[in-house]
Amino acid sequence: MKKSYLLLLGACLFTLKLKAQANYEIQVYGSETMAKGRTMVELHSNYTLSGNKLVMGTELPTNHVVHETIEITHGWTPWFETGFYFFNSIGNDGRTAYVGSHIRPRVAAPDSWHWPLGVSISTEFGYQKSAFDANTCSLEIRPIVDKQWGKWYASFNPTVEKSFAGPDVNQGLIFSPNLKGSYSVSNIVALGLEYYGSTGPFLHYYAYQQQEHQLFAATDLNFSANWEFNAGVGYGFTSSTDKAIVKMIIGRRF
Template structure:
């Protein structure tokens, strides 16, 4: 989940802290898991393991002589974020995911644990025969304050997608809430993501991914203070068991990390026992 500039706090103390930070957000961007979700869930008796690798080629700089940027968290410039995502299928229409966030920053701090999130998700069953794919994800977890001032956060993410011939479209209008940290007074924030891609062949798809954070629903940020990032990306469809995605992102606002290189490599593991005749055993 991505946290950016928040509106000016009302109390004098928080106003002072906001001014000291140069009018920038009290939390850092969360470029740990950069992905637009599709509506499908992992099948039951199946586990999906994914490694999200994101390198910030140009991000926030530390304020000398500290290791922190102007918001009071570790600077993102030249940081390498590695996230392990483990997703277990529960039923034909539900799954549970778990994230382990880690970071190797560019200031010689070494490899550090950042935090953990849990994410249950349900989808509209195929038997409903909806014209689009639809699912609903909820994510809750903790991040250390050295990496994000809002340590406990919650997100609800509606997911809508559609395959039309060789074209694929997905929209994730996410809503976020902080439960501990400076963004608590903001209430619910709006952070929509989207993707479109085209199947150039059976094995290669390419398109554009969009990530954003518009701020609080009752106080939308100015464009300058929003997160707006665009990722030209490719998907390699080498096997139904594998998920491979690469992209290079550019941030077009002052509140965004300006250049990020991302990669996702995932593998499904089917724990179903199959008989020699091809049928499934219980």
């Protein structure tokens, strides 16, 4: 009886938790696109210190798993770039695998427009295996607005996501906002907070515990124009969010 109850509870939680966590590229985007003719190669490394320990539907547990994502971005014009992602997972019990790939074109408002804010929009589309995300085919639309005030910086990504295959296929657009604020304590080091959320379909939001809310304490190092470095540790506030994750991004422009 107790076992049947636990199975039923797990099934209910899976139904409520329609959006799988995408802890492969944990980053709040800035509005600037890659310069024309330049290419950046990035490695996104994330480790879930405390996450889900159960198989939920088709999805394997996230606890104590490493995610390694290779991102390659090329600038075609001063305002248009394309990014390519290769998602990988490393873990025991069948969790070491190539997960999937996405393509991400992005356009930005040119500097010649002299807008008071940096503005761009990214669209990301691709496939991922059902063992790592029940929604195997998805589209992300990410508007990006940012601003630098002296040593202060802020960026807001009011992202929406749409599934084309999987449990969210009839859910409409899922709202997944990201927000970053940082302060440059020196010419090299900036310290800040990054927020990542997923609240459910517009105007039909999930109950709070079925939403995802994560807050990261993060640092950016600006020691070279050709390099990018970001690292942080995050905490999840709801039962649908992995509780503790550490992340690191290293990028090199060519």
